[in-house]
Amino acid sequence: MKTTTGDQALIKRMNTAIVLEAILREEPLSRAKISELTGLNKATVSSLVQDLIDNRLVREIGTGVSSGGRKPVLLEFIASAGYAVGIDLGVNYLRGVLTDLRGTIVAERQAPLPSPGADEAFNVLRPFIQELMADAPASAFGVVGIGVGVPGLVDRGGTVLYAPNMGWRDIPLKEALGRTFGIPVLIDNEANVGALGEQKYGIGRGISNMVYVSVGIGIGTGLILHRELYKGASGFSGELGHLSVEAHGKPCRCGNRGCWELYASEQALLDQAAELGYPRDLDELLAAASAGDAKVRKLLEGIGEYLGVGISNIVNVFNPNAVVIGNRMSKAHPWLEEAVRRTVEQRALGFHLRNVHLLYAELGERSAVMGAAELAISAFFDRLKSA
Amino acid sequence: MKTTTGDQALIKRMNTAIVLEAILREEPLSRAKISELTGLNKATVSSLVQDLIDNRLVREIGTGVSSGGRKPVLLEFIASAGYAVGIDLGVNYLRGVLTDLRGTIVAERQAPLPSPGADEAFNVLRPFIQELMADAPASAFGVVGIGVGVPGLVDRGGTVLYAPNMGWRDIPLKEALGRTFGIPVLIDNEANVGALGEQKYGIGRGISNMVYVSVGIGIGTGLILHRELYKGASGFSGELGHLSVEAHGKPCRCGNRGCWELYASEQALLDQAAELGYPRDLDELLAAASAGDAKVRKLLEGIGEYLGVGISNIVNVFNPNAVVIGNRMSKAHPWLEEAVRRTVEQRALGFHLRNVHLLYAELGERSAVMGAAELAISAFFDRLKSA
DNA sequence: GCAACTTTGTTTATTGGATAGACAAACTAA
DNA sequence: TTAGTTTGTCTATCCAATAAACAAAGTTGC
Numbered sequence: 001m002k003t004t005t006g007d008q009a010l011i012k013r014m015n016t017a018i019v020l021e022a023i024l025r026e027e028p029l030s031r032a033k034i035s036e037l038t039g040l041n042k043a044t045v046s047s048l049v050q051d052l053i054d055n056r057l058v059r060e061i062g063t064g065v066s067s068g069g070r071k072p073v074l075l076e077f078i079a080s081a082g083y084a085v086g087i088d089l090g091v092n093y094l095r096g097v098l099t100d101l102r103g104t105i106v107a108e109r110q111a112p113l114p115s116p117g118a119d120e121a122f123n124v125l126r127p128f129i130q131e132l133m134a135d136a137p138a139s140a141f142g143v144v145g146i147g148v149g150v151p152g153l154v155d156r157g158g159t160v161l162y163a164p165n166m167g168w169r170d171i172p173l174k175e176a177l178g179r180t181f182g183i184p185v186l187i188d189n190e191a192n193v194g195a196l197g198e199q200k201y202g203i204g205r206g207i208s209n210m211v212y213v214s215v216g217i218g219i220g221t222g223l224i225l226h227r228e229l230y231k232g233a234s235g236f237s238g239e240l241g242h243l244s245v246e247a248h249g250k251p252c253r254c255g256n257r258g259c260w261e262l263y264a265s266e267q268a269l270l271d272q273a274a275e276l277g278y279p280r281d282l283d284e285l286l287a288a289a290s291a292g293d294a295k296v297r298k299l300l301e302g303i304g305e306y307l308g309v310g311i312s313n314i315v316n317v318f319n320p321n322a323v324v325i326g327n328r329m330s331k332a333h334p335w336l337e338e339a340v341r342r343t344v345e346q347r348a349l350g351f352h353l354r355n356v357h358l359l360y361a362e363l364g365e366r367s368a369v370m371g372a373a374e375l376a377i378s379a380f381f382d383r384l385k386s387a
Numbered sequence: 388m389k390t391t392t393g394d395q396a397l398i399k400r401m402n403t404a405i406v407l408e409a410i411l412r413e414e415p416l417s418r419a420k421i422s423e424l425t426g427l428n429k430a431t432v433s434s435l436v437q438d439l440i441d442n443r444l445v446r447e448i449g450t451g452v453s454s455g456g457r458k459p460v461l462l463e464f465i466a467s468a469g470y471a472v473g474i475d476l477g478v479n480y481l482r483g484v485l486t487d488l489r490g491t492i493v494a495e496r497q498a499p500l501p502s503p504g505a506d507e508a509f510n511v512l513r514p515f516i517q518e519l520m521a522d523a524p525a526s527a528f529g530v531v532g533i534g535v536g537v538p539g540l541v542d543r544g545g546t547v548l549y550a551p552n553m554g555w556r557d558i559p560l561k562e563a564l565g566r567t568f569g570i571p572v573l574i575d576n577e578a579n580v581g582a583l584g585e586q587k588y589g590i591g592r593g594i595s596n597m598v599y600v601s602v603g604i605g606i607g608t609g610l611i612l613h614r615e616l617y618k619g620a621s622g623f624s625g626e627l628g629h630l631s632v633e634a635h636g637k638p639c640r641c642g643n644r645g646c647w648e649l650y651a652s653e654q655a656l657l658d659q660a661a662e663l664g665y666p667r668d669l670d671e672l673l674a675a676a677s678a679g680d681a682k683v684r685k686l687l688e689g690i691g692e693y694l695g696v697g698i699s700n701i702v703n704v705f706n707p708n709a710v711v712i713g714n715r716m717s718k719a720h721p722w723l724e725e726a727v728r729r730t731v732e733q734r735a736l737g738f739h740l741r742n743v744h745l746l747y748a749e750l751g752e753r754s755a756v757m758g759a760a761e762l763a764i765s766a767f768f769d770r771l772k773s774a
Numbered sequence: 775g776c777a778a779c780t781t782t783g784t785t786t787a788t789t790g791g792a793t794a795g796a797c798a799a800a801c802t803a804a
Numbered sequence: 805t806t807a808g809t810t811t812g813t814c815t816a817t818c819c820a821a822t823a824a825a826c827a828a829a830g831t832t833g834c
């Protein structure tokens with residue numbers, strides 16, 4: 001009597017999601033067109049659209065041009081029905097955005113993170129998020145969530161199990177932020193959110209199987225398989241930076257030997273450059289390369305080759321549609337590209353090469369923040385679907 | 388008027404599948420228990436069960452013991468409602484089973500494959516399958532499909548793109564068999580079907596994320612992620628045998644260098660053994676190891692270590708619940724186990740090690756045939772669900 | 775052996791979402 | 805002005821699931 005007939009409700013939720021997604025994909029759109037596109041009956045579409053309008057997610061924006069009969073009433077998604085906070089928590093910086101529900105940036109902030117201690121970081125993070133949230137205009141749903149990308153392993157409960165470069169262990173970040181702000185909080189690894197950012201808003205838009213390689217001081221990876229972030233048995237996976245590419249190579253702090261990131265990361269580049277007397281600074285090295293410094297270019301080519309070695313492995317293992325290189329090293333793109341491409345073409349299996357694209361992050365330093373915001377946005381849509 | 392009310396039908400199919408799966412999982416089962424287990428209303432369950440009985444998939448097998456009231460009527464799945472053929476097409480052998488819908492072997496056959504040419508193979512394969520099908524008892528659905536595992540790359544359309552050890556290129560095996568037998572045919576890579584076999588009927592029963600490592604002359608792998616075979620962009624993935632573990636190691640025929648299978652396969656073992664004057668035969672080497680031959684044991688330990696190197700990579704990349712070592716080398720299990728375990732514990736990331744089990748194939752030489760049969764069985768169930 | 779209680783499974787009336795088809799409104803084209 | 809087209813709503817109907825009542829078949833305690 002009170003229960004909504006169990007599964008009758010499910011099919012309504014499914015169809016509502018189908019209608020909403022059609023609008024999101026092909027705005028502006030009439031009811032008739034939605035019916036045609038989705039195969040749902042016109043009456044069904046009308047009813048579901050009315051619900052969406054009542055829920056302030058969709059609005060009518062006037063009539064379109066006639067195609068020989070009554071003019072269609074065009075519908076659009078109300079992107080300003082809610083806002084999301086995305087945070088990129090770096091080892092020594094903080095980057096944040098406030099976006100609308102479509103991922104358009106409304107406000108943006110940056111701050112240094114002087115000390116990496118968890119308590120200190122939290123004391124900086126709290127007002128930082130508060131200020132971003134204060135920038136949100138009045139809206140139907142308000143700020144729908146906070147997404148955070150962190151440089152470490154995160155479990156399903158949003159606890160940062162281990163962030164070596166910050167010295168963190170078992171920091172219950174999600175719980176702490178959730179208690180402070182009282183809205184949904186989503187935490188994930190920096191590479192995972194970067195992957196999400198590029199897949200949703202960047203160069204990887206719409207790609208089903210994509211591997212995002214975050215090349216910074218270390219190498220992290222985010223796996224998007226079947227359009228979803230892949231997580232392993234424990235909720236974290238894809239530590240491809242610790243894929244051993246030299247079985248008897250240098251020992252790594254992770255316990256393994258010959259890990260990929262020892263040969264292909266920014267750290268590897270800086271170490272090699274230092275041996276030649278260059279400063280330990282990526283931007284200065286890139287300036288030198290730009291000015292024509294042959295020794296630096298040679299170094300970059302070496303890094304590119306090792307990147308290619310690891311990417312060949314990735315291609316053979318995942319047979320993805322695209323590999324996207326992101327984070328700080330993507331700035332070196334012009335001097336890496338050729339060596340990476342050549343190495344991968346030499347090493348990866350021919351059948352797999354056919355379908356793979358080697359791409360460089362389009363959002364640059366914003367891959368992670370945008371992905372973090374996307375975490376919050378998609379969690380919001382998921383809640384809509386299941387309630 | 389004629390359309391089955393679009394989505395009303397979907398929910399019935401979903402619920403029917405839920406009921407059927409409950410019966411499959413916890414036979415024998417009463418209607419009341421199913422209602423309790425699934426949360427579906429008793430009346431709904433009764434109605435759906437009646438449909439299943441009408442469709443000859445389920446039957447009543449008498450009453451169970453009372454728990455203080457009317458005795459329950461127990462239901463069971465009719466495993467003999469149909470049969471499936473599973474074929475393991477090897478480089479020089481043919482292995483086949485006929486199973487019922489639960490995967491119980493009803494008939495089994497083996498034959499040599501004298502010449503690996505595609506036409507000759509097909510001439511042997513056709514009567515081979517015919518004889519297996521002739522062994523099927525009369526049943527409601529008859530033989531519901533043929534699954535085949537082949538040692539090569541298979542595309543989504545069931546064409547064998549490349550089987551190096553058989554010299555095959557672009558052989559439309561699915562189409563040929565489909566035309567001959569007029570029932571559904573499913574073709575997949577040997578390692579993929581092996582993974583499926585172990586995950587459904589072997590040591591990996593019920594495991595969500597599992598990597599099956601088929602160690603034979605080469606190394607193939609089958610990835611089961613989220614309980615499903617993972618296929619990449621082109622429909623084939625998981626060529627982990629060609630994961631480079633020595634970036635500057637031996638060149639491989641695949642074009643890469645230092646591929647894992649060059650160091651950890653049966654071929655690697657036989658080559659090393661031959662250098663020491665041993666015969667090129669796995670069984671003889673295992674007999675020697677069994678008799679206490681220290682040199683052979685040392686060789687096996689070396690193979691185990693290299694297996695461990697690759698498995699550490701797998702663990703770090705996929706964070707699976709289990710890694711299952713199968714195919715011919717699983718026979719060497721007693722002399723590999725310790726070296727594999729030690730190496731993985733040294734090299735894989737601690738957080739990932741927590742949840743991973745190192746297992747050896749339980750079905751032995753039958754992993755692949757059973758997985759092939761499972762391909763046909765699950766395709767049959769999928770057809771039931773969608774029609 | 776009987777009354778009271780339990781459990782199983784079916785029957786019946788109701789609910790709610792999707793649909794087909796009719797229809798009204800708004801427009802084009804000739 | 806008239807005929808035809810397109811859009812969107814309305815209405816009657818269908819169908820699967822459900823709650824509640826009910827019948828059938830047990831058990832248990834005295």
